[in-house]
Amino acid sequence: xxxxxxxxxxxxxxxxxxxxxxxxxxxxxxxxxxxxxxxxxxxxxxxxxxxxxxxxxxxxxxxxxxxxxxxxxxxxxxxxxxxxxxxxxxxxxxxxxxxxxxxxxxxxxxxxxxxxxxxxxxxxxxxxxxxxxxxxxxxxxxxxxxxxxxxxxxxxxxxxxxxxxxxxxxxxxxxxxxxxxxxxxxxxxxxxxxxxxxxxxxxxxxxxxx
Amino acid sequence: xxxxxxxxxxxxxxxxxxxxxxxxxxxxxxxxxxxxxxxxxxxxxxxxxxxxxxxxxxxxxxxxxxxxxxxxxxxxxxxxxxxxxxxxxxxxxxxxxxxxxxxxxxxxxxxxxxxxxxxxxxxxxxxxxxxxxxxxxxxxxxxxxxxxxxxxxxxxxxxxxxxxxxxxxxxxxxxxxxxxxxxxxxxxxxxxxxxxxxxxxxxxxxxxxx
DNA sequence: TCCATTGTGGCCCGTTCGGTCCAGAACTTG
DNA sequence: CAAGTTCTGGACCGAACGGGCCACAATGGA
Numbered sequence: 279x280x281x282x283x284x285x286x287x288x289x290x291x292x293x294x295x296x297x298x299x300x301x302x303x304x305x306x307x308x309x310x311x312x313x314x315x316x317x318x319x320x321x322x323x324x325x326x327x328x329x330x331x332x333x334x335x336x337x338x339x340x341x342x343x344x345x346x347x348x349x350x351x352x353x354x355x356x357x358x359x360x361x362x363x364x365x366x367x368x369x370x371x372x373x374x375x376x377x378x379x380x381x382x383x384x385x386x387x388x389x390x391x392x393x394x395x396x397x398x399x400x401x402x403x404x405x406x407x408x409x410x411x412x413x414x415x416x417x418x419x420x421x422x423x424x425x426x427x428x429x430x431x432x433x434x435x436x437x438x439x440x441x442x443x444x445x446x447x448x449x450x451x452x453x454x455x456x457x458x459x460x461x462x463x464x465x466x467x468x469x470x471x472x473x474x475x476x477x478x479x480x481x482x483x484x485x486x487x488x
Numbered sequence: 489x490x491x492x493x494x495x496x497x498x499x500x501x502x503x504x505x506x507x508x509x510x511x512x513x514x515x516x517x518x519x520x521x522x523x524x525x526x527x528x529x530x531x532x533x534x535x536x537x538x539x540x541x542x543x544x545x546x547x548x549x550x551x552x553x554x555x556x557x558x559x560x561x562x563x564x565x566x567x568x569x570x571x572x573x574x575x576x577x578x579x580x581x582x583x584x585x586x587x588x589x590x591x592x593x594x595x596x597x598x599x600x601x602x603x604x605x606x607x608x609x610x611x612x613x614x615x616x617x618x619x620x621x622x623x624x625x626x627x628x629x630x631x632x633x634x635x636x637x638x639x640x641x642x643x644x645x646x647x648x649x650x651x652x653x654x655x656x657x658x659x660x661x662x663x664x665x666x667x668x669x670x671x672x673x674x675x676x677x678x679x680x681x682x683x684x685x686x687x688x689x690x691x692x693x694x695x696x697x698x
Numbered sequence: 699t700c701c702a703t704t705g706t707g708g709c710c711c712g713t714t715c716g717g718t719c720c721a722g723a724a725c726t727t728g
Numbered sequence: 729c730a731a732g733t734t735c736t737g738g739a740c741c742g743a744a745c746g747g748g749c750c751a752c753a754a755t756g757g758a
Contacts, residue, residue: 297705312615313615313616314526314612314613314615314616316524316526316527316612317526317616319744319745319746320745320746320747321744321745324707329706329707330705330706330707330708331706331707331708331709331747331748331749332705332706332707332708332748332749332750333705333706333707335746335747335748336704336705336706337705340746340747341746341747391614391615392615393611393614397611397670398611398612400611400670400673400674401603401607401608401610401611401612401670401673402524402526402608402611402612403524404601404603404673404674404675405522405523405524405601405602405673406523406524406527408675411673411674411675412675414673414674415674415675415676418671418674418676446684446687447691449684449687450664450684450687450688450691452667452671453664453667453668453671453684453688454660454663454664454667454688455667456666456667456670456671457662457663457664457665457666457667457668457670458663458667459670460607460610460611460666460667460669460670461628461662461663461666463610463611463614463615463621463624464610464614464621464624464625464628465614465618465621465622465625466625466628474656474659474660474663477656477659477660478660478663478664478692481657481660481691481692482688482691505734505735505736506724506735506736529714529715529716530715530716530717531714531715534737539736539737540735540736540737540738541717541718541736541737541738541739542718542719542720542735542736542737542738543735543736543737545717545718546734546735546736547735550716550717551716551717
């Protein structure tokens, strides 16, 4: 049962990994993103990662663990990107506008049809996998916090009506983005989607009365 | 191959069905709603319907056809309900308010966590099943049309700022509702969700300036 | 050079999936 | 009552699923 203690100070060195973990995780993320959790088979994961079963299971555990890992990485990366945008943005309001308009940037509509991995996963799995729902709550709350900071800055910069509560408006922007993601998934005309996003932004983020 | 013609005028009458089709369809709808498409097994469907495999497949075809049937029935019923509400509502604006606040009506949050069958299905299957995406487009477009009519009435009744474009505001209300559905699925606090819904409504449906 | 250790990939297994099929039951008509 | 038709439910099937397992490769220290 227990390994002998002598192994602790007299161990051979293991064979190093032959694959790049980040590269594999991104390929797997794309597969889950395109197909959804249930529709992605283990064979799909092996194919896009180029690994064998032993390697994949040895490195990341089973399908569910791998999915949660990928989802958390995705969320963390997006949050980091949002915070960096706020840090480097010329104006706070630009961050919120870009956040809401995000999916409309691609004129082919492919990005809109693909949606957001977190939103898609939450829709598919929230009922059966509490971990996914909790992850979504955590992420959306963090996003709302960043957007609130952006709108507070926007008020100081004269881009947002001072009568607006930044926290409420930030949450309204989040709601709008999630609604646009849902509509984008239906494959509706990208021009109409863009118009809706702009119209919603105009209502939610009123400029100060001159 | 071809059946003889004499059967046409000399046929015995078949054994009648032993189940109520509507009752079965509602039970199956609830199962798909609670678990999602992929996570619902044929055994689940047999269990909740109380039928055997022969009956279920004979009456509705395979799992996919059955799901599409249930989804279309669900959409049609909701559209009909929305139109009837508009026809019988005291004020047009009430219809839109109820539409956006819909999921927040249950203080336990169970309704919000369950979400909307169409929104859930669209999130899970839009990428792989064009029929579902098309159904979602059709339904959301029809909803927007009804909401537009409701807001036009609201302007005539003095409940909505005449400067607001009813069609744009209706689509914004739809976006907001879809965003709230997505957030509700995360299981977030129902009070916070309600506050967000009310705050979004106040921004999207401004009363006329007195 | 040999050993200890971990990476590697594919073979293999039990389970469960969606779906078909069939033998008998129920029922109306002649 | 006999015939013809559909309904019913469960036995059955091939396929694909997720996952365990193992023989071998690669590596660096002793």
